[in-house]
Amino acid sequence: MTRQRVALVSHVGYDTYRHPDGSLFFPPDEYDVTLLARPRHLAQVSPGQVGRCIPVDIDAPAGLALPELVGDAAFDWVVATQERLLLPAARLREALGVAGQGTEQTLLLRDKVAMKRHFSAHGIRVPEFLEVSEPAQAAGLLDRFGQIVVKPVHGAGSFDVHMVRDHDQLMRLQRQGFAGQDRYEAEEFITGRQFHIDSAVSNGVPVAASVSQYLDSHETFPLDGQIRSHTLDDGPDLELLLEFNRAVLGCIGWFSGAAHLEAFLDTHGSPVFCELGGRPGGAGIETAFRHRHGISLLHSSILPQLGRQVADGGPRARPDRPATGWSMVYPPRLGRFRGYDALPKADWLLQLTTPYRPGDPVRPPRRSTDALAVAAVCGRDAAEVVDRLAEVKRGIGVTITPE
Template identity: 55%
Template sequence: MARRRVLLLSHIDYDAYHHADGSPFFAPDEYDVTFVADRRHVARLRTGPLPPEIGETIATRLKDDTAVSTLLEALARTAECDYVVALQERLLLPAARFREALGLPGPGVAQTLLLRDKIAMKRHFAAHGVRVPDHIEIREPRDASAHLARHGRIVIKPVDGSGSFDINVISDRQQLAALHRRGLRGPHRYEAEEFVDGRQFHIDSIVRAGTPLATSVSQYLDSHESFPLGGQIRSHTLDPGPERRRLTEFNAKVLSCLPRFDGVTHLEAFLDPDGEPVFCEIAGRPGGAGIVTTFQHAHGASLLLAGVLPQIGRPVPDPAPPGTVQRTAPGAAPRTQEVPSTGWSLIYPPALGRFQSYDSLPSAPWLLQLTTPLTPGDLVTASRRSTDVLATIAVSGVDSREVVAHLDGAQAEITATIVQDPIAGGAERFEPLTFASAGRDAYEVDPD
C-alpha cells in the first residue's frame, strides 16, 4: 500500500511527535512526512540521518504570516499531499485553507473559525445559550468609548490573537485615549469586551464528536495580560469539589456546541463573584506552557497525538479512565486513584541585557518539566508574548497546595546570570545580575 503523504507544519521539534516508547506518531510504513518548521527545528532534525518517515524538510519562518501564506500557495500548486497537520494557534487557519484548496480531509475554515476568531466563536456559543462577555468588534481604540461607558472596565485585544499578545485592560477614558494615541500593535482585527470580574481558569480536553473524553481543570494564579521583569504566570489543577465539577460541566456544555469536532480543546473561562461560569475563548489545539506535560502525567494521554490523529483521518482513541494505573504483575486488575494534581509556571527574565548562563537547576521526583529557551549571548528584551520566557516548569503533587509549594520551590532554586549590556551599544557595563529562577522550552506553545 502506498504511503500517505503528510504536510506537517510544526512549531516544535520533531522529537515531540513520538509516543512514550519512542516510536513516531507517523509510522514509517504508513506515512511520508514533509516537515515544515523554523530553521532551528529543521537544523536539529538534520543533525543525523533523517527518520525514515521524513521524506523532505522545508525551513521557513512560521511566525511570519506572509512567509507561511507564500509557502502554502506554492505547495498547493506543486505538492502531492493527502493530509496537512498543524497544532499551533497561528497555523490552524492557514492549514484549513490549504485543505480546502486541495480538497483534503480534516478541519475546514468554517469549523476552524469557531476555534480561532474571537468574534465568531462568541457569537456561535452565545447563540447556543453559553454565557459570553458583552463584546463588539472595533477598528481603533476610540470605537470602544460607548462600550467602556456601559461597563466601566473593558478588555481590548486582537480577534485572532495568541500568546496574550497586545491585551489591554482599560478602566477609564484617559487610558482609552492613551491607547488610541499609541495605537494598537497588530495589523489585525480587534475586539472590545466587558471585563469579567472573577477568577480565570483553563480547561483542557481530548474530544470526540463534541464530547470530552478526558479533561483537566486548572486555575491561573497570576495575571497573564502582561509579563513584568521577574514576574511569572502560574497555574494548578483544581482539587475535587463544587468548582471543579461546575467548570467540568460548563466545558461539556461548550463542547456540545461543536458536535462535529474531534481533537483537543483549550477553553478559557471565568467564575464570576457568584461562582457562575463565563466563557472567555476556546482554541482547537493543545494548551501551552506545561499543559502537554501535566495532562500526560495526569491522564496518561498525549494532547499532541490527540490533536494529530483527526487531521490524518484517524479516530481519537479512548484515554484510560481517570486515575487508572495498570499493575505490572501479569493478570493483575488495574487500580484506580484520584487524578494527580499538577501545575506549571512561566518565569520571565529579571532584567534586560545579554543572557550568560543558567547557573543552577532544581532536581526532584515531582519536577515533570524544566525547560530553558535562552542560550549564551541571547539578547533579552522586554517580553511581548507569554512565551517570551526565561524558563518553564511543570510539577506534580498530592493536592493544589503542595503543587503551588513545589512551583515556588523550583522557581527559587533556578539561578541565571544576565549581564546588563546597554542594548543600544556603548562602553558602559554593569555587574552580572543573578536571578533565583530557568530549562529548554520543549513545546513553545502558548499558555492560552
C-alpha cells in the same frame, strides 16, 4: 502497504512528535511526511524521518502561501497543531481538496468575534463585546462596564492585550494605536477567577478533561514575575466547570482533537466563556495532562487530522500525585544572558524547559511565551503543587550581565 501522504506544518522540531517510548507519531512505514517548518528545525531532522522538507516563515503565518509552497504535490492529510497555524492549514486543505477541518469551522476556534457569536447563539454566556477598528469605538462599552479588555481577534500568547479602566487609558491607546495589523475586539471585563480547561475531544464530547485555575494575570509579563496555574481539587467548582466545558464542546459536535477553553467564574460563581482554542494548551499543559490522564494532547490533536479516533487514555497519575500545575518564569533583569547557574531537581518535577542560551539578549517579555523557564509539577493536592511551583522558581539561578 501504500503510505499516506501528510503535509505537516510545524512550529516545533520533528522530534517533538514522539510517544514517551520514543516512537514517532508518524511512523515512516505508514506516513510519507512533507515537513514545512523553520530552517533550524529542518536541519535537525534525521535521515529517513520525512520525505521532503520545505522551509517556511512560521512566525508570519497570516502571510503563509502554503498552496504555492507545496506546488503540485498531492496529499492525503494536512496537519497543524499550533494556534496561529490552524487557519493556514485549513486553507491548504480546501485548496488541495483533502478531508479535514475547513476555514469556516476553524474560524469558530480562532476568530474571537466569530466564536463568541456562535457560542452565544447556542446559549453559552459570553462577555458583551464588539469589533473595533480603533480604540475610541469602545468608549460606550467602557461606560457600561467601567473596565474592558481590548485584544486582537486572532491573537495568541496574550500579545497586544490591553486592560482599559478609564477614558484616559482608552485615549492613550487611541493615540498609541494597535501594535498589529489584525482586526480587534473590545469586551466586558469579567470580575472573578479565571481558569483553563483542557480536553481530549471526540465528536464534541470530552474523553478526558483537566480544570486549572490561574494564579497570576497573564496580560503582562513583569521581570522576575511568573504565570502559574494548578488543577482544581475535587469540589463544586470543579464539577461546575466540567459541566460548562461539556456544554461548550457540545456546541461544536463536529470537533475532535485537543481543546483549550478559557473561562471565568464571576463574583456570583457563574461560568462565563472567554475563548476556545482547537489545539493543545501551551506552557506545561501537555506534560501535566499526560501525567494526569495518560493522554497526549498533542497526539490527540493530530489523530483526527489523520482520519483517526482520539485515544481513550493510558497509564494515569499515581494516586498520591493526581494534582498538577505549571509555571512560566520571567527573567529577573534585562541584559545579556550568560547561563543557568542552578536548576531545581526533584522526582515531582515533570518538566523544566530552559530556552535561553549563552549570549542571548534578554529583552522585556512581550508574549506569555517569552519565559526564562517553563515548569510542570505534580503533587497530592493544589496546595502542594503551588508550594512546589514556588520551590522551582527559587531554585533557578541565572547570570545576566547588563548592557
